[in-house]
Amino acid sequence: MNSLERVGYNDWFRSQIDVEKSAAHEVARVVSVHKGSFVVTKGRGEAFAELSGSLFYTASSSSDLPTTGDWIYADFYDDDSQAIIHGVVPRKSLLKRKTAGKIIDYQLIAANIDLAFIIQSVDHDLSLRRLERYLVMVSESQIAPVVLLSKCDLISQDELEEIKGNILSIARQTTVVAFSNKSGENINTIKSLLLPGHTYCLLGSSGVGKTTLINSILGTEQFETQSVRQKDSKGRHTTTSRELIQLENGALLIDTPGMRELGSVSVDTGLDETFSEILELVQRCKFGNCSHTTEKGCAILGAIEKGKLDEQRWKNYIKLRKESAFNEMSYSEKRKKDKAFGKLIKSTLKGKNSR
Numbered sequence: 098m099n100s101l102e103r104v105g106y107n108d109w110f111r112s113q114i115d116v117e118k119s120a121a122h123e124v125a126r127v128v129s130v131h132k133g134s135f136v137v138t139k140g141r142g143e144a145f146a147e148l149s150g151s152l153f154y155t156a157s158s159s160s161d162l163p164t165t166g167d168w169i170y171a172d173f174y175d176d177d178s179q180a181i182i183h184g185v186v187p188r189k190s191l192l193k194r195k196t197a198g199k200i201i202d203y204q205l206i207a208a209n210i211d212l213a214f215i216i217q218s219v220d221h222d223l224s225l226r227r228l229e230r231y232l233v234m235v236s237e238s239q240i241a242p243v244v245l246l247s248k249c250d251l252i253s254q255d256e257l258e259e260i261k262g263n264i265l266s267i268a269r270q271t272t273v274v275a276f277s278n279k280s281g282e283n284i285n286t287i288k289s290l291l292l293p294g295h296t297y298c299l300l301g302s303s304g305v306g307k308t309t310l311i312n313s314i315l316g317t318e319q320f321e322t323q324s325v326r327q328k329d330s331k332g333r334h335t336t337t338s339r340e341l342i343q344l345e346n347g348a349l350l351i352d353t354p355g356m357r358e359l360g361s362v363s364v365d366t367g368l369d370e371t372f373s374e375i376l377e378l379v380q381r382c383k384f385g386n387c388s389h390t391t392e393k394g395c396a397i398l399g400a401i402e403k404g405k406l407d408e409q410r411w412k413n414y415i416k417l418r419k420e421s422a423f424n425e426m427s428y429s430e431k432r433k434k435d436k437a438f439g440k441l442i443k444s445t446l447k448g449k450n451s452r
């Protein structure tokens with residue numbers, strides 16, 4: 098086995114490699130990111146890495162820069178303990194979220210993920226609406242989701258069945274596994290989902306037990322965890338960076354810090370997949386231009402009235418849809434402005450050179 102394959106390299110990534118760049122540099126994978134510096138690996142050992150000046154200055158948005166899980170072109174030196182990153186290999190998938198605030202840009206969560214575990218704990222963290230948001234984010238990135246319900250030692254079997262029923266009603270095609278780090282229930286089931294050479298990530302609020310799950314899988318207390326706050330069961334944001342972890346069987350797992358805010362969604366494909374039954378219903382409305390508010394013969398209103406569609410789910414769909422439309426518009430506007438600004442800088446520089 099080529100040592101890169103130990104960290105997930107395969108024919109798909111090989112097919113993305115640029116001949117010229119690979120002749121000039123080596124290929125490696127980003128293990129973690131720390132405020133502008135990186136840890137990368139070629140499968141054996143790790144090196145501290147920084148971005149080359151040209152990669153940094155030619156990046157037009159955060160998506161052009163490497164994140165955890167990325168394959169990169171790099172030059173190694175000092176006995177392979179240091180490296181300079183010169184480029185990012187095209188990604189198979191990219192998990193990102195919109196950052197809040199006026200400037201619209203993405204925060205990259207992780208790249209080249211095959212499957213995302215979305216974790217909610219059954220005691221206080223459970224929220225179907227938040228789960229829908231995660232599902233949209235994940236399927237928008239072409240990543241398969243699995244829902245994990247943590248801390249199932251804290252509730253009764255009956256309560257668990259009810260929760261599972263609710264989850265399956267919004268995520269019908271998705272595998273749902275309830276587990277406990279305390280009792281060990283279903284840890285082996287989760288392990289059996291982890292295949293060699295595939296990359297997984299753990300997503301979910303702070304305190305749901307993501308890092309504890311990684312420790313359970315590893316069978317050691319390798320990573321730091323911390324108890325949730327007593328008064329509201331909120332987590333303490335213990336994990337602060339995203340890190341790619343190699344499991345014994347050759348699977349790769351990325352732990353992520355619990356997100357305070359999930360950010361808003363961007364495009365429509367994830368929405369369509371997550372809310373597929375709503376798309377089907379809409380086609381059955383009597384009028385093609387139905388606003389689904391007062392019309393007679395509206396399939397949505399009918400389904401809500403009959404209890405076949407949860408009104409909260411419908412409202413969440415509308416909310417996410419509005420956000421997504423707004424973000425698309427403002428993002429493309431921002432890109433236009435960026436381009437104009439870039440031109441201005443270039444022409445100013447030209448002016449300088451010719452003087």
Ligand SMILES: Nc1nc2c(ncn2[C@@H]2O[C@H](COP(=O)(O)OP(=O)(O)OP(=O)(O)O)[C@@H](O)[C@H]2O)c(=O)[nH]1
Binds near residue numbers: 278309335336354
């Ligand atoms: N009862 C119970 N407690 C658990 C379980 N899993 C984790 N915990 C506890 O929940 C707390 C938070 O766990 P962490 O693994 O640090 O949570 P995290 O999701 O990594 O949180 P961040 O790193 O802050 O995002 C710790 O006190 C764990 O012991 C479980 O299955 N059952």
Ligand SMILES: [Mg+2]
Binds near residue numbers: 309322354355
């Ligand atoms: Mg953690």
Ligand SMILES: [Zn+2]
Binds near residue numbers: 382389392
């Ligand atoms: Zn309608």
